[in-house]
Amino acid sequence: MLHADVSPATGPAAASPGRAPRPLSDxxxxxxxxxxxxxxxxxxxxxxxxxxxxxxxxxxxxAMARYPVHHVLTRHEQGAxxxxxxxxxxxxxxxxxxxxxxxxxxxxxxxxxxxxxxxxPMVCITGQVPSALLGTxxxxxxxxxxxxxxxxxxxxxxxxxxxxxxxxREAFYVARSGxxxxxxxxxxxxxxxxxxxxxxxxxxxxxxxxxxxxxPLPADLEEAVRMIEAAEKPLILAGHGIIEGDATAQLLKxxxxxxxxxxxxxxxxxxxxxxxxxxxxxxxxxxxxxxNQAIQEAxxxxxxxxxxxxxxxxxxxTYAPKAKKIHVELDPAEIDKNVKVDLPIVGDVRDxxxxxxxxLTPHTRRAWWDALDAMRGDSAVRDIVSLPDEGHLxxxxxxxxxxxxxxxxxxxxxxxxxxxxxxxxxxxxxxxRSLLTSGGLGTMGFALPAAMGARFACPDAEVWVVVGxxxxxxxxxxxxxxxxxxxxxxxxxxNNGYLGMVRQWQEMxxxxxxxxxxxxxxxxxxxxxxxxxxxxxxxxxxxxxDVVAKxxxxxxxxxxxxxxxxxxxxxxxxxxxxxLADMIQRPHQKxxxxxxxxxxxxxxx
Amino acid sequence: MTGIDDVAAxxxxxxxxxxxxxxxxRPGVLDRVASLxxxxxxxxxxxxxxxxxxxxxxRMTIECRADASQAKRLEANLYKLVPxxxxxxxxxxxxxxxxxxLIKVAVGQARRxxxxxxxxxxxxxxxxxxxxxxxxxxxxxxxxxxxxxxxxEPYGIVELAQTGAVAMTRSVxxxxxxxxxxx
Ligand SMILES: Cc1ncc(C[n+]2csc(CCOP(=O)(O)OP(=O)(O)O)c2C)c(N)n1
Ligand SMILES: [Mg+2]
Numbered sequence: 001m002l003h004a005d006v007s008p009a010t011g012p013a014a015a016s017p018g019r020a021p022r023p024l025s026d027x028x029x030x031x032x033x034x035x036x037x038x039x040x041x042x043x044x045x046x047x048x049x050x051x052x053x054x055x056x057x058x059x060x061x062x063a064m065a066r067y068p069v070h071h072v073l074t075r076h077e078q079g080a081x082x083x084x085x086x087x088x089x090x091x092x093x094x095x096x097x098x099x100x101x102x103x104x105x106x107x108x109x110x111x112x113x114x115x116x117x118x119x120x121p122m123v124c125i126t127g128q129v130p131s132a133l134l135g136t137x138x139x140x141x142x143x144x145x146x147x148x149x150x151x152x153x154x155x156x157x158x159x160x161x162x163x164x165x166x167x168x169r170e171a172f173y174v175a176r177s178g179x180x181x182x183x184x185x186x187x188x189x190x191x192x193x194x195x196x197x198x199x200x201x202x203x204x205x206x207x208x209x210x211x212x213x214x215x216p217l218p219a220d221l222e223e224a225v226r227m228i229e230a231a232e233k234p235l236i237l238a239g240h241g242i243i244e245g246d247a248t249a250q251l252l253k254x255x256x257x258x259x260x261x262x263x264x265x266x267x268x269x270x271x272x273x274x275x276x277x278x279x280x281x282x283x284x285x286x287x288x289x290x291x292n293q294a295i296q297e298a299x300x301x302x303x304x305x306x307x308x309x310x311x312x313x314x315x316x317x318t319y320a321p322k323a324k325k326i327h328v329e330l331d332p333a334e335i336d337k338n339v340k341v342d343l344p345i346v347g348d349v350r351d352x353x354x355x356x357x358x359x360l361t362p363h364t365r366r367a368w369w370d371a372l373d374a375m376r377g378d379s380a381v382r383d384i385v386s387l388p389d390e391g392h393l394x395x396x397x398x399x400x401x402x403x404x405x406x407x408x409x410x411x412x413x414x415x416x417x418x419x420x421x422x423x424x425x426x427x428x429x430x431x432x433r434s435l436l437t438s439g440g441l442g443t444m445g446f447a448l449p450a451a452m453g454a455r456f457a458c459p460d461a462e463v464w465v466v467v468g469x470x471x472x473x474x475x476x477x478x479x480x481x482x483x484x485x486x487x488x489x490x491x492x493x494x495n496n497g498y499l500g501m502v503r504q505w506q507e508m509x510x511x512x513x514x515x516x517x518x519x520x521x522x523x524x525x526x527x528x529x530x531x532x533x534x535x536x537x538x539x540x541x542x543x544x545x546d547v548v549a550k551x552x553x554x555x556x557x558x559x560x561x562x563x564x565x566x567x568x569x570x571x572x573x574x575x576x577x578x579x580l581a582d583m584i585q586r587p588h589q590k591x592x593x594x595x596x597x598x599x600x601x602x603x604x605x
Numbered sequence: 606m607t608g609i610d611d612v613a614a615x616x617x618x619x620x621x622x623x624x625x626x627x628x629x630x631r632p633g634v635l636d637r638v639a640s641l642x643x644x645x646x647x648x649x650x651x652x653x654x655x656x657x658x659x660x661x662x663x664r665m666t667i668e669c670r671a672d673a674s675q676a677k678r679l680e681a682n683l684y685k686l687v688p689x690x691x692x693x694x695x696x697x698x699x700x701x702x703x704x705x706x707l708i709k710v711a712v713g714q715a716r717r718x719x720x721x722x723x724x725x726x727x728x729x730x731x732x733x734x735x736x737x738x739x740x741x742x743x744x745x746x747x748x749x750x751x752x753x754x755x756x757x758e759p760y761g762i763v764e765l766a767q768t769g770a771v772a773m774t775r776s777v778x779x780x781x782x783x784x785x786x787x788x
Pocket of ligand 1: 415416417418419420442443444467468470471472494500501
């Protein structure tokens with residue numbers, strides 16, 4: 001806990017303690033490499049960084065205090081990298097984390113890999129041993145540019161003060177341009193201590209080999225229009241690129257004109273309003289059955305800013321066999337990687353849609369929509385609120401109630417596991433960047449720190465963490481950071497006493513042998529209280545409303561322990577590597593005990 | 606050695622590939638390129654890197670095994686690397702492809718004329734001569750180097766060093782570097 005005489009900083013605007021902030025120096029001023037780091041960061045628009053100090057980065061920390069940058073002291077560098085990631089996902093700006101050499105740097109690695117697989121713009125600054133000691137196994141020396149080489153978009157080792165500013169400028173540019181990604185800048189201690197004149201100009205950066213932008217070919221656009229006009233059962237697959245490319249408005253217009261149904265990837269949720277009548281829902285392993293069926297039935301797939309991940313396609317050989325495929329994608333390396341497409345269009349999805357829209361003629365697709373409605377029919381997840389309360393608390397109910405009681409307006413950050421899939425199924429996201437989750441890497445422990453970063457990016461948002469009992473404990477130390485920063489955050493722990501998603505696979509594919517998945521946890525209410533935070537608990541359905549209301553009315557970080565049904569499964573499910581058509585449906589209830597997670601069309605009232 | 610008959614163009618069904626990659630001469634470039642092959646479990650059969658006539662531009666020739674679709678992936682991913690200026694899969698193009706070998710054989714004065722005569726047949730030459738040894742330079746296809754080595758074996762090869770292949774197509778177009786060519 002904090003001492004009473006130190007008031008916690010409350011947000012990005014809060015200045016760092018210590019010396020008074022100084023205005024930025026004039027170009028040409030001779031400064032230490034350490035000060036140059038902050039001169040560059042502030043010029044790049046950075047006002048908050050997440051980090052953890054140590055020997056090799058101490059000069060940078062010492063210089064930081066004079067700059068208008070709020071530093072969030074995390075409890076583990078993994079937390080710092082996820083916070084920078086969450087900040088970036090929530091804002092669309094570059095997130096920044098900072099750590100010392102050796103163990104500080106290696107602790108960032110999971111967060112860097114997470115950002116890499118989900119194309120998140122991030123700059124990670126690490127201290128490094130003095131350049132003369134490089135390669136000597138000096139104290140806390142790790143070759144972090146070597147370690148992070150395959151999990152960064154680019155990385156740099158800086159050995160001289162005069163290279164600090166140009167390298168950081170380039171790092172920010174590379175991180176945010178084109179398909180975004182994380183960049184590591186490893187700065188030797190002597191480069192921080194040395195001096196160099198501040199060099200800065202606003203000229204665009206020119207990297208001769210770097211191609212962040214691509215122009216779609218007019219002939220391809222014409223062909224796309226022909227294919228769309230000719231299709232009878234077209235389907236849009238909307239991915240993360242819609243959000244990263246800020247193309248929601250264009251997608252809405254496209255759907256309005258062409259009447260094509262939209263399905264989303266996990267990372268695409270929010271890129272198209274989840275409650276929109278033309279939104280079918282999520283595709284893939286735990287996507288809705290009718291979405292996967294629609295993919296198998298479609299005669300045209302219009303894939304927008306998505307990459308046909310194996311969790312989305314199931315078995316490639318049988319994927320969408322009847323469909324022609326148009327793939328709009330910024331990264332040429334994604335074309336034909338998993339699914340061979342008929343028409344690749346390499347370009348920014350917003351730009352491509354802007355060019356396509358004027359050429360498309362209005363359509364209505366009654367027959368196709370009727371077919372889709374028939375598919376939805378009795379497998380539809382309807383409003384589960386009207387299901388009888390039998391005293392059990394199901395995770396799906398918790399998420400659904402959370403959706404209702406927050407009016408669907410929260411910024412939700414989910415972790416990885418069953419709860420993540422229930423969140424995706426039952427919390428409808430209507431706006432971009434209102435769901436943050438680790439999709440590509442599936443990093444447990446992501447949610448709490450990422451939500452903290454998101455909170456700095458969106459100080460007015462109602463931020464909810466949806467996390468499992470397992471994943472929460474991977475980064476629960478950051479509760480202490482929440483307390484120190486006085487963060488407004490609501491944490492819903494979906495506590496099923498298991499590593500639930502692994503347990504589900506054991507139940508389905510490993511003969512029900514629950515090896516290393518039952519998990520004991522501390523009393524999460526007391527844990528919250530030990531941090532000076534509020535802890536609440538709900539064990540039955542009728543308590544959910546009250547605890548959510550109480551959490552929303554309570555200032556600061558609130559942790560809710562939702563004691564949910566322990567051996568509940570996520571349905572529907574496409575087993576790994578199986579055909580999309582072979583989904584495991586929700587268990588049928590015919591005559592058997594009532595399973596509230598099994599819904600029929602009749603549940604809708 | 607010149608002439609069309611030296612120009613090799615690989616054919617369908619052969620999964621040997623040759624890439625020519627122009628890169629910015631920056632620290633870490635080789636690492637990134639090599640890592641890209643390593644993580645996809647492609648062995649690099651041979652690699653050559655060296656400067657070009659243009660400042661700051663290095664040229665690589667990479668030989669590896671990959672089928673057509675893997676080769677497309679490799680090309681696209683090479684293009685993604687920030688310091689990579691241009692990638693050409695020259696596998697199916699007519700080109701000259703050469704290695705340089707230095708071979709040290711333990712021959713004294715007595716048998717020297719014999720060996721020098723052999724070298725002529727292979728278009729190789731002696732570049733260093735000592736009382737007990739001869740250093741031979743040979744430029745050609747790896748198979749020709751292998752043949753020469755076979756012939757020299759009885760004389761006692763002390764050491765053989767061979768570069769990775771360098772490849773050059775017969776196209777008269779100057780390769781445009783940088784933003785010129787989209788993948
Ligand atoms: C860092 C990490 N380790 C292991 C896994 C494998 N894994 C995926 S889901 C899961 C279980 C998660 O359990 P919990 O956080 O309790 O969530 P639940 O599935 O029960 O909702 C595990 C272990 C992972 N995704 N990330
Ligand atoms: Mg669990």
